[in-house]
Amino acid sequence: MPQKYDIIMGDKFEEFHQAFKDVKKCESKKFCFKKSFKINGKETIGSKKNEFNSLNHNNKQILNNEEYIQNHPEGNSKSKYVFKRVDPVDLKNSVQPIQHKAKSSQINNTNKVTIINSSLNPSKEGYIDVQQTKAKSSQISNTNKVTIINSSLNPSKEDFMDDEEFERRFGNGETSNQLHLNCNNLEYSFNKSSEEEMKGITLNDFDLSDINWEEHFDSKEESKCNKNNLQTQSSVLNQFNRRKDDSEEFQGTYPHSEIVFETLNHKFGLQSFRPHQREIINASLNSHDIFVLMPTGGGKSLCYQLPAILAPGVTIVISPLRALISDQVDKLNALDIPSAHLCSDVSKSDTNTIFNKLCVREPLLKLLYLTPEKIVSSCKVLDMLKNLYERDKLARVVIDEAHCLSQWGHDFRPDYKQLSLIRRQFSKVPIICLTATATKQVQGDVVNILHLKDVKTFIRSFNRPNIKYKVIPKSGKNVINEIAALIKSKFLKKSGIIYCLCRADCDNLAKDLCRVGIKAKPYHAGMADKAREKQQREWMQDQFHVIVATIAFGMGIDKPDVRFVIHNSIPKSVEAFYQESGRGGRDGKVSYSYLFYNYNDVVRLQKLITMDRSMKKHTLDGHFESLKQMVSYAENKVDCRRYLQLVHLGEYFDKKLCLQDKDTICDNCENVTEYKKYGC
Numbered sequence: 001m002p003q004k005y006d007i008i009m010g011d012k013f014e015e016f017h018q019a020f021k022d023v024k025k026c027e028s029k030k031f032c033f034k035k036s037f038k039i040n041g042k043e044t045i046g047s048k049k050n051e052f053n054s055l056n057h058n059n060k061q062i063l064n065n066e067e068y069i070q071n072h073p074e075g076n077s078k079s080k081y082v083f084k085r086v087d088p089v090d091l092k093n094s095v096q097p098i099q100h101k102a103k104s105s106q107i108n109n110t111n112k113v114t115i116i117n118s119s120l121n122p123s124k125e126g127y128i129d130v131q132q133t134k135a136k137s138s139q140i141s142n143t144n145k146v147t148i149i150n151s152s153l154n155p156s157k158e159d160f161m162d163d164e165e166f167e168r169r170f171g172n173g174e175t176s177n178q179l180h181l182n183c184n185n186l187e188y189s190f191n192k193s194s195e196e197e198m199k200g201i202t203l204n205d206f207d208l209s210d211i212n213w214e215e216h217f218d219s220k221e222e223s224k225c226n227k228n229n230l231q232t233q234s235s236v237l238n239q240f241n242r243r244k245d246d247s248e249e250f251q252g253t254y255p256h257s258e259i260v261f262e263t264l265n266h267k268f269g270l271q272s273f274r275p276h277q278r279e280i281i282n283a284s285l286n287s288h289d290i291f292v293l294m295p296t297g298g299g300k301s302l303c304y305q306l307p308a309i310l311a312p313g314v315t316i317v318i319s320p321l322r323a324l325i326s327d328q329v330d331k332l333n334a335l336d337i338p339s340a341h342l343c344s345d346v347s348k349s350d351t352n353t354i355f356n357k358l359c360v361r362e363p364l365l366k367l368l369y370l371t372p373e374k375i376v377s378s379c380k381v382l383d384m385l386k387n388l389y390e391r392d393k394l395a396r397v398v399i400d401e402a403h404c405l406s407q408w409g410h411d412f413r414p415d416y417k418q419l420s421l422i423r424r425q426f427s428k429v430p431i432i433c434l435t436a437t438a439t440k441q442v443q444g445d446v447v448n449i450l451h452l453k454d455v456k457t458f459i460r461s462f463n464r465p466n467i468k469y470k471v472i473p474k475s476g477k478n479v480i481n482e483i484a485a486l487i488k489s490k491f492l493k494k495s496g497i498i499y500c501l502c503r504a505d506c507d508n509l510a511k512d513l514c515r516v517g518i519k520a521k522p523y524h525a526g527m528a529d530k531a532r533e534k535q536q537r538e539w540m541q542d543q544f545h546v547i548v549a550t551i552a553f554g555m556g557i558d559k560p561d562v563r564f565v566i567h568n569s570i571p572k573s574v575e576a577f578y579q580e581s582g583r584g585g586r587d588g589k590v591s592y593s594y595l596f597y598n599y600n601d602v603v604r605l606q607k608l609i610t611m612d613r614s615m616k617k618h619t620l621d622g623h624f625e626s627l628k629q630m631v632s633y634a635e636n637k638v639d640c641r642r643y644l645q646l647v648h649l650g651e652y653f654d655k656k657l658c659l660q661d662k663d664t665i666c667d668n669c670e671n672v673t674e675y676k677k678y679g680c
């Protein structure tokens with residue numbers, strides 16, 4: 001019987017790709033990844049269990065792997081995956097011996113992971129349907145092994161890698177302590193001894209956002225965000241698309257249209273509107289209550305700042321972040337737009353000056369920024385607002401980060417909830433709510449709490465078309481060289497952010513990068529306030545280009561020309577990843593997001609989460625669930641990255657859109673396209 005196919009063995013899609021390129025002369029048009037089992041000394045193939053079974057019907061000597069395992073309770077089946085060039089009509093034939101075996105040195109993914117991705121059909125059409133990554137166990141600290149079944153298929157024993165084979169091929173690490181993570185039934189079982197590994201490390205070594213949240217706010221009292229309100233975004237799949245969007249209603253020309261464009265050009269120095277901005281401004285100038293959901297960097301500020309200049313009176317902006325407030329006020333004043341804020345660091349005399357400016361017949365300020373607690377707890381401020389309202393000088397109230405109003409929002413803040421007083425006290429004043437993160441439930445909450453009337457809703461796609469997403473297998477200590485090489489080759493003198501898991505990682509990586517000639521500085525909550533502010537300022541002013549930070553860095557930072565965001569370690573959720581990588585390319589130009597991934601970092605993060613003894617079980621589960629989804633994202637080598645992110649955020653995304661721009665096509669779509677080129 002002539003051999004109709006070769007088997008190319010490897011552990012990664014890229015390896016197969018490379019091997020495939022090397023074997024260009026092959027005649028078969030169909031390629032696929034196949035799973036192979038060596039049973040009773042014979043190699044058998046099949047990507048799914050049913051294929052495997054049908055194969056067995058035709059070869060009675062070969063036992064089904066499951067039967068084999070049952071008959072051999074020691075579970076000594078030799079299973080592995082191979083990338084196989086196959087003639088699909090000849091699936092029943094015997095298997096050619098392995099011809100090309102990927103070097104284990106190329107295999108640098110750290111833990112032992114098996115992924116079955118069921119979103120693609122099995123072999124008939126030659127799809128890529130099974131993929132496996134393995135790693136040297138020497139790279140695995142205390143060798144936690146994981147099997148992830150990312151599929152509707154039920155995991156079976158055959159989906160788990162054989163320990164012995166793994167050890168034989170990839171190292172000499174200890175394999176006894178197993179961490180088993182099963183994505184299908186959401187069960188986690190942790191190795192008790194993992195706590196040992198974290199000895200000497202405390203929670204303070206990390207900057208978990210909910211732990212350090214308070215640093216960003218105006219006072220410690222403001223920081224009572226609700227740790228217990230983690231939400232599983234995937235549960236809101238597609239509701240995004242079903243939400244009402246009123247943008248069409250406001251696309252026309254209005255009497256104010258000319259002056260709006262003039263202001264955009266001359267006051268803000270901008271040439272054109274970004275999607276939805278014009279419509280939101282039109283609705284605002286028509287005095288509607290408005291709810292805006294727009295992605296990070298989408299240009300929400302302009303939507304209320306421009307109407308604020310054109311409308312008579314003062315616009316009040318309520319924002320939770322002191323840093324963001326002063327940044328915005330500085331920018332507005334630099335544009336000659338009279339603005340001020342009343343955060344706790346404003347001196348008494350400056351406060352008096354601001355009050356005086358507001359008291360005159362025609363107020364001398366166009367925008368006044370306040371924190372929510374200022375409006376809720378300061379009688380003086382409330383009286384001043386009443387005074388403006390009675391004189392018809394309160395143009396509108398803007399609530400930034402409006403998701404903080406809702407118990408369901410991941411950053412719920414009780415002070416925000418009390419903002420319901422705005423409608424009670426100033427019933428005729430239009431309210432604009434803005435957020436970059438709100439589920440339908442949060443949106444409903446916001447509308448109800450604030451008693452918005454006939455609210456006009458504007459929802460923009462969360463796709464960031466100018467960001468190129470790529471996940472890169474992380475190779476232990478060599479990652480430093482890889483990051484350095486990446487920066488030197490692509491981003492020399494370009495602004496970038498590198499996110500690390502903990503403070504020590506930031507310090508070390510920044511030092512290492514400096515050593516190889518890249519000026520990088522750390523930023524984390526362990527640094528003194530002044531040092532941190534200095535670091536941020538210098539980076540904003542391009543005195544150095546690369547900031548190596550924990551997640552304490554980034555909220556409210558508006559640097560338009562960030563060309564790359566590198567995650568040196570897995571973020572805690574897809575949402576966090578979206579937000580952090582979204583800090584690149586705010587100017588609309590191409591920006592790169594690289595996630596260096598290995599499973600060691602997941603284990604570190606899991607351990608960190610379990611270290612927080614104050615966390616209630618459901619909060620802990622929420623963290624694990626979020627992390628698990630992030631792992632699925634990182635491990636997925638087939639589906640469009642944008643699709644995966646947006647589905648997670650509750651938005652359906654047409655994968656074809658990712659293919660439209662070759663500069664920003666995601667790594668997975670790029671790979672699939674490459675394969676198609678070769679007739680796969």
Ligand SMILES: Nc1ncnc2c1ncn2[C@@H]1O[C@H](COP(=O)(O)OP(=O)(O)OP(=O)(O)O)[C@@H](O)[C@H]1O
Nearest residue numbers: 270272273274296297298299300301302436560586
């Ligand atoms: N029409 C436009 N043309 C060009 N640049 C714009 C436009 N609108 C806004 N920008 C720029 O985009 C950047 C992001 O805007 P902005 O800070 O308003 O975003 P945002 O939606 O508030 O983001 P975040 O949620 O992160 O605060 C800013 O640098 C801003 O100057």
